[in-house]
Amino acid sequence: MVKETDNPDEISSLTAPGDPAYEMYRQATLGDVDFITGDYLAEVNMANNAQAYQKGEHPGYEETAWEGIKQTIEVISAKKIKVRAKGFNLKVAFLSGDDLHSKFGPNMPTSKDELQHLDGNNQSLNTGPLTYAFLNSSDPVPMISAHAYLGARGIVDGLRRGADIIICGRVADASPVIAAAWYWHSWSETDYGRLAGALVAGHLIECSAYVTGGNFSGFDRYPIERFVLPGFPLAEIDSDGSCIITKHCNTDGMVDVDTVRSQFLYELQGNVYLNSDVSAILDDIVIEQAGLDRVRVSGIRGYAPPPTTKLAIFYSGGFEAQLLLNATGYGTTAKWDLVEKQIHHFIPEETMQKIETLEFQRIGVPATNPASQRSSTTYLRVFVAAVSAQSVLSVVMAMKEISLKHFSVSQNLIDERINFIEGPENVVSYSTGHPPKYEPLAPRDSYDHNPSPEEIVLSKTPRQRIRLGDIAQGRSGDKGANLNFGLFVTNSQHWPWLRSYMSRERMREMIAADDDWDDSFLIERVEFPKIHAVHFVIYGILGRGVSSSSRLDGFGKGFADYMRDKVVEVPAELLALKSYL
Structure with a gap:
């Protein structure tokens, strides 16, 4: 899973039910890869399909995943590429344990104490009235589905037992990539630093072509034809957990420091990224160019996972x-x-x-x-x-x-199993266990920059009003009710201004200026100095989130460019520097 592109040691990624099925075939045939991962169970299509599946009106899988396998199965069989999806004449397994409807259903809780909200430990946050809207009904509210976000250990167990194709229920977006690296390098389940690096690698390639130029805020500085059909990404993961992000040769799009920084800032949880197997500490991440369309990512540290994992519950709201x-x-x-x-x-x-x-x-x-x-x-x-x-x-x-509408659940409650299909009526199951230890959740960092004397002097010099997007790039996204927003500058000389100017209060003012602010919202802010980025989490601004958000931009994807269109004040001497755009 590491080395150069002429070595068959790479993980490729697919994602989302909307991605064309042929992208799996392209990933398998345009170069050598060892693992193909696909993430087809986003919250939005789970929400859309859960009720139909419960009624027996949905097959229980995404058609594009199955179509991709049918187009690619001969290549997969010939190359012995490991896949998380459907297949034929190969050893097939499926991962179970994520479905907790029988444990928590059939109805929604009747009090806030029955299930802890995902942000329930955040003492600074006041959850909005829609968070527990199901409590407003005097009648029982049927629970349609409840799925825990599993980690990588079940997939690893399946790979070690010889599986070629593994079909998963709801696993966290990066879990298949963590599993591939964990299996390939024979890591221990307590190799937290290495696992954390693989978690970040999975985060970077889990969203279609986002890291290769899709949804890239700096696209307008390049020929637009370059982004018409960007190639999907590859991750080459070293034994120490660091990685190279790249793509197949002769595909469009691009992989550079800026596209990787953009995707890194997408859907973050502040400076600690949580998974069921590891917690990744992001403060010292280093992102550096390593060649044409090759970017090295390192500096990730890790520790034990939290005792809880995300539980997505859907009900008819x-x-x-x-x-x-x-x-x-x-x-x-x-x-x-x-x-x-x-x-x-x-x-x-x-x-x-x-x-x-x-x-x-x-x-x-x-x-x-x-x-x-x-x-x-x-x-x-x-x-x-x-x-x-x-x-x-x-x-x-x-x-x-x-005119004439998320919660958290203890990992120990999950009975995760890897299941092998030995015949039409024969399924052999193995329990995959639980992490050896947990690290209790603690409040995440949130702070503003304390300006140096030099920065204070600079802030008092003549200033010029420009749009924020003229000096900074960014990315935004959603995590349930919460919106995250990251900004970075491409010129290191602009970093002192960005970290001083973009404070929590400034963010609140910029939102409040358009009547979008509510006092129930909470802003968390952290910095990633080595990539010249600041990152915000705005708790509660998306209401119930995903399919139940009343905001026009319910997924928060357009928030970054909305903020980048706002006018800010920048010291004129900074704008005189070469290449500030």
Whole structure:
């Protein structure tokens, strides 16, 4: 799993049900790889499919995963590539233990004490009212599914027992990559530093082509054709846990320090990244160019995993709908004021008390002296959510009058097993056990930079107003109800300004300026000095998260460029430096 690209020692990654099935074939045929990993069970499609699966109306797997295997199986068989998916004439195993519905179902808890919220130990955080919305019902609320996020040990056990293809339930995104490196290098389960390095490698390649140019904030500085079909990433993991991130030759996209920094900052949990087998300490990460489309990542430390792991619970939270209206030209603000009042007027008071969420989100600002009707048009997004369909429909009916929705679970509760398919009716199962020890969760670091005397002097020099994106790149994403946002500068001389300027209070002000701030939110901030990056976690801003967030950007993916479009003040002498863009 390490070495150069002409050596068959690499892990390739696939992810997401939306990725074309042929990408698995491309990863298997464009160069030598030892392992192909695929992550097809994102929270959003689990949420979308759980109820249909429970009713027997869904096959229980993603079609693109199966299609990819069918296209690639002959190559997999010939090369003996290890795969986590479906297969044929090879030794096949499946991993179980993630489904905890029988343990915690069939209904949702009736109190906050029955299941601990994932952020429940954070004493600084006040969870919002929608976090426990299922407690609002006087009737039992059916639990549709409950899946724990498993680590790598079950996959490792399967590989050691000779499996060629392993089908997994819900494992953490990076777990298959950790397992491949753990197995290949014969690491111990307490080799936390090495496992932590593999965790970061898995994090870097787990999201399609993100680390090879997809969703890259700096794409506009290169020919746009380079990003039309970026190749999927590869990770070459050394025995010490450090890695090289690369891609197959002759594929588009790119792998450089900036694309890797961008993906590193994506969906982080502050400066400690948690997995069921290891906790990775990220403060001293080093990301450096090692050749064309080759980036070395090192400096990761690790310690024992926490005693809990993430448990994704889905329940029927009711119904939701959105109405998208547009208005043009003069008096737009007053028009939207009137629409809000009219809708409220036509919804009965007893119905309003049953509506959980009713938001009027104004999108866009009419252009001054517009040159076209399009530039003068803005939108109003009306979002409504309620337990009953009738309550949601009341908002739709009001429009007719006017117009002619995570928890944590103890790892010891999970019975994870690796299961081998020996025949049509014969399955042999082995328990994969639990981590040898745990490290209790502790409050993560959160701090602002203490400026040096030189930085204080610099801050008092003449300043120039520019957009934040003109000097810094970034990435953002979601973790349930929480949004994370990382920024980095490509010029090291700009780092003192970034770490001083982008404080927690500054972030709060930048959000509050657009009425998006709520006092129940909490901001955590850490720094990664060796890659010139600051990172924020904004707790609670996404409501219930994923499919139940009422925000227009419910996954938080566009938040980074929204913040980068804001105007900031930068010492003029810094902008005089070469290549500040």
